[in-house]
Amino acid sequence: MPKSSLQTIILQLQEFWAAHGCLIGQPYYTQVGAGTMNPATFLRVLGPEPWNVGYVEPSIRPDDGRYGENPNRFQQHTQFQVILKPDPGNPVELYLQSLEAVGINPRQHDIRLVEDNWEQPAISAWGLGWEIWLDGQEITQFTYFQQVGGQSLDPVAVEITYGLERILIALNNAASIWDEPWGADVTYGEVRRHDEFEQSKYYFETANVTRLRQMYDLYKAEAEACLAQGLVVPAHDYVLKCSHTFNVLDTRGAIGVTERQAFFGQMRDLARRVAETWLEQRKEQEYPLLKESQTSKVKGQAVAANRPSTFDFQPADFVLELGVEELPAKDIDTAIEQLKLFFEQNILKVYHLKYKDVKVFGTPRRLVVYVNDLDPIGETTFVEKKGPPESAAFKDGKPTQALFGWIKSQGLVIPDKFLTPEDLVQERDGGRYVVRQKEVPGSSVFELFPKILPFLIRDIKFDKSMRWLPSSRLAGNANGVTFSRPLRWLVTLLGASVIPFEYAGLTAGRTTRGLRPYNSPEIEIPAADKYFEIIKKNGIVLDVEERKALIEVGVRELAAAVNGEAILPPELLAEVANLVEKPMPLLGGFEKEFLALPEDVLISVMMKHQRYFPIERQTLKVTDSTLDVQRSTLLPYFVVVRNGDSEGLDLVRQGNEHVVRARFADANFFVREDLKYKLEDFRPRLGTLMFQKKLGSMLDKNERIEKLTEALVPMLGLEADEAVFARRAAHLLKADLVSKMVVEMTSLQGVMGREYARRDGEAPAVAEAIGEQYQPVPQTRPGLAVALADRLDSLAGLFAAGLAPSGTKDPFGLRRAAIGVVQPLIEHGINSDLRRALKSAAALEPVPVTDQVQAQVLEFITGRLRVVLMDMGFKHDVVDAILAVQSDNPAGAARAVRQLTVWVARPDWNTLLPGYARCVRITRDQKEKFAVKSEAFIEAAEKRLFAAVEKAKKRERVPGSVDDFLNAFVPMLPAVNEFFDKVLVMAEARSVQENRLGLLQRIASLADGIADLSKLEGF
């Protein structure tokens, strides 16, 4: 077979989509990160007009630049972009046909639709869909746009974005793009490789940050000026220029974490206004492309008569199959759960349908409810009807007109001989009434299901649901049909009979579809009881547990074949099992030298990105650090699970190996680049990374963290060696943020810092502390110290900068930061004084952090602490009682809550609490603190109480301990009770009164620093 070339693929795709009714457009004339930004997508998907277009878009993503060294990653790649609006009903099938048109035979490859919830915050856009994988390589992004420019789309547009380089690599089974033909005997590398080198160098090293910032500002100002004139396309051009310039700045590492939010906010705002203006204009122009033919509502087919004349109404098996485009793995599980619950509870039970058993199954393409022996007619039931009261129904034991009237109105037939109070009257609601059971015959499923099944489907909820049908097709029920992914067919069979119903523009029948790799052939189901057999015959494994088992066995066998063991975490197994209908595990490998990469990187790439099962070998390697608990080593293999059979398996393997090799090469590139420097060397470059405008660079932040760590060392009671480690860790804390590997995979922040610190020969505890900084609860105390310093700095600074979270908005993750302050302190059980710690943090900020702001931060932290404690299962009143007093010390507060919870559960608590409460309540409103003079006590009871208090005061108590407080109080309870029984506190003599109040105040104050028991229930 001759090699494919980039240009033949382009020409073929243009022909294909032109033949399928698409307008063929051109790339845009300003740098865009994706074809989505081209107005042929961004603007045209808005509003009601139809739009079908296909075009090439060379897409520029500066931070993907690899100097031409990576086999399939570059700052410029070639997209082919297709927009289908409205959804033609079979866009996935059309797409797969287009792949065949360029020469990709689905039987020879593994084509997978992998959930991908596309989001582009810079243009306020999102959609649901998939990455489409060819042998593990993402070759296309397929999305049902839900919103663009902040505007909900109606109709929804289908976006298909092909990555042409990757398709070319796959078609030619190549190792790298560079030697593949572009066309006319010229290779891709000859056209583009040197450009890649130069542009990478420009974006990473040369681009002048000051000038680019100025450009950004100028573009923004021009965009504003255009919008002010209602010039939407010129405005959009400048938004695109803003976006590209931002990307370059970002690649230069010039954009700080929080500054990024500001940029996005600006761009999002502009994009939204562009979209709004465009929509207004199109409306004014009366939607020129909205031609009659395209707006006419597609009428649902007439649904066949409900009740088949041939059906014998004997119990039979029932099957309901919902055919869908590939569901996300977790949505399969949640859909199964809901379907089972709803079908049993809301249908079978409510309508009294008898059946033997209900099973629900799910694969990416279908959700199935199977009922054994469903009786098609519901059971007869009785409904109680309450009539007139006896007094009205019977007069002297004879039925009245009122009774006859009621009987008639209810359509009841009651023989005369039963018209007696004995037969009809029963006690109800504390009176005597006429009561009669009314017989209700059961419904036929042929009548019931067409009405009820649409609601069954409608009521299934997902984390994210999508629309795909134009509201015009839903007869006023806009946004009424949503699902995880589009529904494409429905099957409902009772025995051999179809129970037709309509939903989402579909009519249920007996036709299901086969496996994707076999081109989803249509398959007729003659009768429900043949369903499993037919599905199995067509290669589909319906039961997820069966799929899991098949995968697990296959993966273990393949791992054993290379003398290894698969890493098989249950979540990954569950996910993979829900990515395929017919699992076929196969072994792939990669070059050993990649094993030199940090394991975190390797595993993260294989498991997280590729859903592969890595393979390791158990070893007894003894390491010199107790912190290093590594006891196994990775092998250069992995298992991937294909959807389909064994045909073309070698091609699939090679494809997957190519992908993983490219990904590792990429990581290798970064790590190798990074290792040219020590971690310490990166630190100064933090100065180029903005944390937040008012709060300075990440270097400024790192320096504040160092100082704050110093202040926290004594507060947290660190040992001398721990303090040394904490200081060093704090010094290097953020350095990895400017390493290339972290810039590339932000999720590795901390991880790479730890790795690089280790390789630099830093103390293991230092490396570990750096690694732990982003973990919710650092396990080491140096790690705890630096993490707290980091989080307190963010809280103090960002609140002072006016960036406190509001409503549901928390762009800087300050809720997480606050939880990250309290949770570790609780888990480590370290007492702390957050008020003081915050004061130290505040003093270091470059902006004033007023007392008021500090109080606000503390209140915010207390709020999180309350949530944490309640999440631990403690009652809100107990938590509140403690937090009212001990919120500055989360560890102490947690201990106190735990203790108080035990006390509250004690059987004698209902005597204990009131006793203490009486002391508090009577003194609560006294402004003055009265002195207690022993000589002023008159009554014996008060003298005894005074003695008890004196005794309690002598007990040693741990600060904040609820136990110590209540253990001190318990012995004085009898005296308290006697006191209140026998002594009048509010005596006429002022001095007597004050002395008694003083005594009770002493008792009440036993809880000082412990709790405010008045917050407790029953106080």
Added chain:
Amino acid sequence: MPKSSLQTIILQLQEFWAAHGCLIGQPYYTQVGAGTMNPATFLRVLGPEPWNVGYVEPSIRPDDGRYGENPNRFQQHTQFQVILKPDPGNPVELYLQSLEAVGINPRQHDIRLVEDNWEQPAISAWGLGWEIWLDGQEITQFTYFQQVGGQSLDPVAVEITYGLERILIALNNAASIWDEPWGADVTYGEVRRHDEFEQSKYYFETANVTRLRQMYDLYKAEAEACLAQGLVVPAHDYVLKCSHTFNVLDTRGAIGVTERQAFFGQMRDLARRVAETWLEQRKEQEYPLLKESQTSKVKGQAVAANRPSTFDFQPADFVLELGVEELPAKDIDTAIEQLKLFFEQNILKVYHLKYKDVKVFGTPRRLVVYVNDLDPIGETTFVEKKGPPESAAFKDGKPTQALFGWIKSQGLVIPDKFLTPEDLVQERDGGRYVVRQKEVPGSSVFELFPKILPFLIRDIKFDKSMRWLPSSRLAGNANGVTFSRPLRWLVTLLGASVIPFEYAGLTAGRTTRGLRPYNSPEIEIPAADKYFEIIKKNGIVLDVEERKALIEVGVRELAAAVNGEAILPPELLAEVANLVEKPMPLLGGFEKEFLALPEDVLISVMMKHQRYFPIERQTLKVTDSTLDVQRSTLLPYFVVVRNGDSEGLDLVRQGNEHVVRARFADANFFVREDLKYKLEDFRPRLGTLMFQKKLGSMLDKNERIEKLTEALVPMLGLEADEAVFARRAAHLLKADLVSKMVVEMTSLQGVMGREYARRDGEAPAVAEAIGEQYQPVPQTRPGLAVALADRLDSLAGLFAAGLAPSGTKDPFGLRRAAIGVVQPLIEHGINSDLRRALKSAAALEPVPVTDQVQAQVLEFITGRLRVVLMDMGFKHDVVDAILAVQSDNPAGAARAVRQLTVWVARPDWNTLLPGYARCVRITRDQKEKFAVKSEAFIEAAEKRLFAAVEKAKKRERVPGSVDDFLNAFVPMLPAVNEFFDKVLVMAEARSVQENRLGLLQRIASLADGIADLSKLEGF
């Protein structure tokens, strides 16, 4: 036939060029004015590597924006760009095939290659080629690139740039682009029209000049930074951004005339450095695309044996045909001239070839030398050989060994009896030598022509010649083959025999080619004497006079058919006759309402742009102004001359009508826009138009002109009413520069000013003066005054700003300005004092114009004046004699030169001049001016001379008059001669000597203020 759509044309062109070995590329990702700027052209045409590419390029030209109102002019149009490097040998034929591939049948249309010397100064690029016209519409630019980025191209690249919108309009025979299909049932207008409106509004009204200037500066700085790092592609990207930003600024009217030069200079410099850097890089990379197959030299075919065995060597007709791609009209004439001269003088005469007659013909496709009855063998001739002197050749009358040696060395055969001094010795060069006539037999043209004809072709020179062959094919003779356009075939026949020779990679034969519209079929010529017959049979009119006659008759007939007369200037007729091989005039028309446009605009569009013959009707319209000499009115018709026959004539007519309609609509748009304002209203906007950085805006210049005009009014002796007109004209002088019509067609500057002034109701003399300002010689005196003011201001200011012309560089046209100062003064015969005028101009400039600079300007003007006078036919010595004295007054100088010329031609001049000269020479070196005392004269002769001088001094003389001076001198000539015969001037007595010198000084000084006669020949 189904309508064509934009996308089918694109797909067809992509397919066509891919099938012909082109790589298919993509539009560039930053706004470009043309596909040439895409690095796939700009960079790839540089250096020796082959490169064949085709791609779409949506091209952005802000100032072409028409708010979507013009049927085929827009700020964005779609190019399809093809680069063929090296020249494949038949690029025009390939191009014409590609037109057929998109559905353009050459028999149904008029496809013409119209000379266009492409130049892009912003990227220091130029090339020769054509606009290709389809029915009068330019649809393609076809260029042989000679230089790009300041680099000479080798091999030369062929650039073909299709204008797809225009092709679509032509294919669908549409009136406008907007309703034509783009694809998928969507029209072009639906995709682009609203964009056009918005972008036009942005470019003309909204774009912020300050911000755009900042962007330009930032881009430039980034380009520099990239170049400093050797990053050529990123640098080029920023050059492109500079260029687009400049275009937007220009469209906003923010770029002044001279400021433009600065911008261009910067961009040119950057482009050149980009090109240089790219070339260096490719060289370092060892030209990766330079594959062996493509570098192998194409060997010339073996040339057949020179002398045909069958030829009988009797005189026969000879024909030489040079087949070329379409020659520019004027190049045909110059080639004919040279061919005739060279063939007769350098070949026929030099080689003594007998013939009856030589005729030379030319059409755009062929140059033909036809010789009747050429004798194939040259005449025998004799060459004189000079041998030893007689003394050496003969000893005592006997021949010496020296003589025998010489005879032998010369290969002479001399019978013994002639070996005598009488027979052999003759006088030569003042001595006596052996002399012998040597017989030289004539050469055969079969041997001679193959050697000499290449030189014949090589020696033809054109204003602009081009290279098209790679130097690698010229065996070390790089740049050796140039011509006006590529040579594509050669025919040389003597009788029925080919005289094969090689030139420019071609071998001459007997195959010529037919007409372009018939696809240039190959045609065999059996013998020279059949040539004319065959050419005629194939429809080609070889003789330009015949073509002219056919056109003239046809044009007049068509004009008469609409009761009009054609405007048929001989230059246009000559040009049109050289644009076709088979002229076919046809009548077209346009809407009457366009006649409301200024006639200058209409005629300029029809004649200059379209080479149409306009049609007018003689009227006796009497206008109210004596200046308005309009005596005819245009009719809404024109005649266009097609190349070809009458097939498809209607389509051709419609096409041409569409073009002219679009052009008029365009002009109409501008004029209508302009007429919303008065001319006076434009004036303030001159402030936004930079004249030159140091010299301020055009408004500043206009104000200086007003003041200077005021100063010139008395100097030029204007009447009171003329002064009023001049002042008003000066006030409005430059206002039309910011009118839309002039911004669009700069050639209409002044013309539109006159038109708008008239329509505003200004005095006719004011309008006329404005209109005359750019004419070399304004006819009215107010026009003269403002033109002088304008030109003197430019000269004073620009010299002071350091921008005097240097070498061949004169970017501001100061030579023209200086000529424009002297020529009108001469023609009007108005005396002036340029020194004083310049001083007034100098005083108004915002920069200091030192005395030294003023002297420099005067010298510069004098230089031009000298050229003007010499161009009038005066002898240089006469001119110099006058200019040495009278250069500040060109009119006076001209008069003086005219008079002196007459004197110099007098028979007695050779006595007159020496007489006067003696007086001058003897006194010339005297520093002192001696007093003359009549009493000190001694000799009678000196007394008589003194008396003659006294008498002459009494004559009345007009200042500067040569006649008056010489008429005064003539009578004293006898006395002068006698004086010098009889009197010793340098007498011993000092006082006598000084008195005599004083007398002669008086005579010499008669020429003061008239001339310096010492500059004359014979002085």
